[in-house]
Amino acid sequence: xxxxxxxxxxxxxxxxxxxxxxxxxxxxxxxxxxxxxxxxxxxxxxxxxxxxxxxxxxxxxxxxxxxxxxxxxxxxxxxxxxxxxxxxxxxxxxxxxxxxxxxxxxxxxxxxxxxxxxxxxxxxxxxxxxxxxxxxxxxxxxxxxxxxxxxxxxxxxxxxxxxxxxxxxxxxxxxxxxxxxxxxxxxxxxxxxxxxxxxxxxxxxxxxxxxxxxxxxxxxxxxxxxxxxxxxxxxxxxxxxxxxxxxxxxxxxxxxxxxxxxxxxxxxxxxxxxxxxxxxxxxxxxxxxxxxxxxxxxxxxxxxxxxxxxxxxxxxxxxxxxxxxxxxxxxxxxxxxxxxxxxxxxxxxxxxxxxxxxxxxxxxxxxxxxxxxxxxxxxxxxxxxxxxxxxxxxxxxxxxxxxxxxxxxxxxxxxxxxxxxxxxxxxxxxxxxxxxxxxxxxxxxxxxxxxxxxxx
Numbered sequence: 099x100x101x102x103x104x105x106x107x108x109x110x111x112x113x114x115x116x117x118x119x120x121x122x123x124x125x126x127x128x129x130x131x132x133x134x135x136x137x138x139x140x141x142x143x144x145x146x147x148x149x150x151x152x153x154x155x156x157x158x159x160x161x162x163x164x165x166x167x168x169x170x171x172x173x174x175x176x177x178x179x180x181x182x183x184x185x186x187x188x189x190x191x192x193x194x195x196x197x198x199x200x201x202x203x204x205x206x207x208x209x210x211x212x213x214x215x216x217x218x219x220x221x222x223x224x225x226x227x228x229x230x231x232x233x234x235x236x237x238x239x240x241x242x243x244x245x246x247x248x249x250x251x252x253x254x255x256x257x258x259x260x261x262x263x264x265x266x267x268x269x270x271x272x273x274x275x276x277x278x279x280x281x282x283x284x285x286x287x288x289x290x291x292x293x294x295x296x297x298x299x300x301x302x303x304x305x306x307x308x309x310x311x312x313x314x315x316x317x318x319x320x321x322x323x324x325x326x327x328x329x330x331x332x333x334x335x336x337x338x339x340x341x342x343x344x345x346x347x348x349x350x351x352x353x354x355x356x357x358x359x360x361x362x363x364x365x366x367x368x369x370x371x372x373x374x375x376x377x378x379x380x381x382x383x384x385x386x387x388x389x390x391x392x393x394x395x396x397x398x399x400x401x402x403x404x405x406x407x408x409x410x411x412x413x414x415x416x417x418x419x420x421x422x423x424x425x426x427x428x429x430x431x432x433x434x435x436x437x438x439x440x441x442x443x444x445x446x447x448x449x450x451x452x453x454x455x456x457x458x459x460x461x462x463x464x465x466x467x468x469x470x471x472x473x474x475x476x477x478x479x480x481x482x483x484x485x486x487x488x489x490x491x492x493x494x495x496x497x498x499x500x501x502x503x504x505x506x507x508x509x510x511x512x513x514x515x516x517x518x519x520x521x522x523x524x525x526x527x528x529x530x531x532x533x534x535x536x537x538x539x540x541x542x543x544x545x546x547x548x549x550x551x552x553x554x
Contacts, residue, residue, distance in 0.1 A: 105131040106221055107150035111141040111167065112183060113159045117206070121154060124210055125217060138162030142170060149175045152220040154204070156183045157195065165195060172199045179220035196268060196410060203268075203409075209364070219267070243286045246279060247427050250420040256283070256412060263410045264290035269362065271407045272385040274414030275524060277464030280385040281345060283414060288341040293381055296340030299333050303349040312354060317369040334367055337380050344384040347407070348393050352400065359403045382407070389526055417459040417466065424455045427463060431470035432482070441474055446482040453484060457491045460521070513548040516541070525552045 108130050110121045118134040125132045133150070135141035137159055145153075153171060157164035168180055182195045182203040195203065201220045204213060243257050263270050264287045272280040281300060288298045301314070317332030334342065344350070350358065361367050362382060366375045384407045393399035417424065428446055436443040446454070459465050469488060477486040484492050516534065523529040531541045545552060 105129060106152070106224075107148065108132045108152050108154065108217065109135060109141060109144060109150040110154045111135045111138065111159070111164075112154075112156040113137060114156075117156070117183070121213065124213060128214060128217070130217075138164070138167040141167060145171070145175055145178070149178055151178065151224040152217055153178055153180045154183055154217075155180055155200075158185070165198065168195055168198050168200060177224060179224050181216050181220055196266065197262065202266060212365070215365075243290075245286050245289070246282050247430050248420065248423045249426060250422045252415045252420050253423060256414060259410070259412045260286050261290065263287055263412065265292065266410075267381050268409040269381075269407050270383045270410045270412060271390075272383065272412050272414060273390075274385075274387065275416050275462055276387045277462030278414040278416060279463050280387075280414060281343065283412065284341070284343045284383045284385065287383060288343075288381075291341065291381065293340050297337050298341045298343065299337035300343040300345055301333055302345045304346050311350075312357070315354070316357070316367050330369075332367075332369065334361070334378055334380065335376065339379050341381045341383060344382070346386060347384040348386045348388050348390065348399060352398070355400045355403050359400065359406060362403075362406050387524075389528070392526070392528065417462045421455050424459075424466065425451055427466055428454055428470060431467050432474070435471045435474040439474055442480050443474055443482065444480045447484070450482050450484045450487055453487055453491055458522075512544070513550070516544050516548065517550050520545075520550060520552055527552070 108125055110118050110125075110132060111134075112118050112121075113136055115136075118136070122132045122134055133144060135144055139162055141153070141155070142162075155164045155167055155171075159167075164182060168182070171178055171180055180195075180200045182200045183206065184203055185206050201223060202216050204216060243260055246253075246257070248254075248256075260283060270284075270287060272283055274280055284300070285298055288294060301311075303311070313330065313332070315332050315334055317330050317335060344358075357367070361378065365378050367378055368375055390399055390404050390408075394401045394404060417427075428451065432443055432446065435441075454466070461468075469491075470482075472488070473482055473486050479486070516530075519530045519533050523533070527538050527541055531538045534541065536544075544550070
């Protein structure tokens with residue numbers, strides 16, 4: 099057996115000769131055996147003869163495309179690790195490939211150190227063997243995540259996505275209304291990841307003004323601005339080798355967004371007032387409670403950053419869409435705050451529970467938790483009864499009633515109904531207009547006419 103036979107085998111599959119030769123030239127200098135294929139059929143023929151440890155696979159190819167080749171590789175060569183190669187417009191295709199079992203993806207044009215880093219990561223996964231992770235083509239068994247309460251079908255889908263996202267280093271974008279548990283999901287992804295023994299660093303993007311936020315994130319050198327009396331390490335350095343969580347990322351200014359994009363692309367940053375670049379190895383998770391596509395349209399959020407963040411998108415449903423989980427959540431919070439306050443609360447009566455389930459919970463899980471906590475502290479008795487519930491729940495009439503004893507003009511009913519829909523959609527005009535069956539311009543006219551509230 100020759101020395102060459104002992105080298106790890108890398109197969110580069112791309113229909114562009116310059117990409118194939120460029121990658122081969124870089125990796126050949128890393129003590130690797132590199133072979134190239136111009137299309138999917140040729141690649142599968144070469145793999146049949148000698149399966150490689152790592153495959154770098156272009157998504158867009160004539161005849162058999164990268165996704166088709168990936169599916170075959172995952173079925174016939176499960177030990178081989180696959181890195182997808184994509185252009186910027188094909189990021190959504192790359193996300194689909196991650197779901198099918200690709201290790202990660204490279205966006206053209208990519209940096210040499212980024213290529214080398216991903217290949218090292220793939221080789222490390224190969225050494226661990228296919229038993230280290232479930233087959234990506236198989237749906238994981240339905241089960242929960244220890245830190246998150248829920249058994250409804252929509253939450254089972256969330257749990258499945260958490261488990262699939264956790265082993266990779268790809269960025270995750272968590273969306274959902276306030277109070278749905280986005281930070282809990284971010285922590286669960288971290289705890290199930292190879293970085294679990296490292297730091298999880300959350301930052302509330304709405305809590306600090308821009309000048310302070312930049313210093314908090316990147317750190318600063320002594321004398322870089324008024325009040326910088328000594329050099330300070332930033333949160334990025336604290337999170338190095340761990341996970342960084344941007345909570346409510348839509349609150350970042352365009353200036354900070356541009357710098358964050360650079361951090362994600364180059365995996366390095368500079369302290370405020372410094373010219374020295376610091377290497378960074380972090381996994382980034384972001385969250386938002388607004389529709390980012392709307393923020394892109396109004397110019398408050400960068401489209402290129404959106405694509406970088408939403409490699410793995412996970413949407414958390416509002417509590418009103420998972421009412422079957424309310425009894426579980428209520429019981430959990432009841433036990434939690436009974437122990438905290440040394441109360442002997444035994445349970446919730448059926449009538450009280452039905453009222454809890456009938457309420458729409460605009461504040462979602464967080465509102466339910468605070469409601470249970472308040473009742474445990476303020477109410478007597480060992481069982482929560484209907485009379486213990488807050489009046490906005492126990493004496494609640496329908497959020498919108500078309501018929502009542504009062505007489506209203508058609509205009510007044512229109513005003514009330516539009517306000518009701520705006521409240522239910524958290525002020526999202528596109529969604530509200532769709533439900534109302536009118537266009538956004540007409541909705542805007544009605545909002546102005548009736549002086550309606552749009553911020554929730």
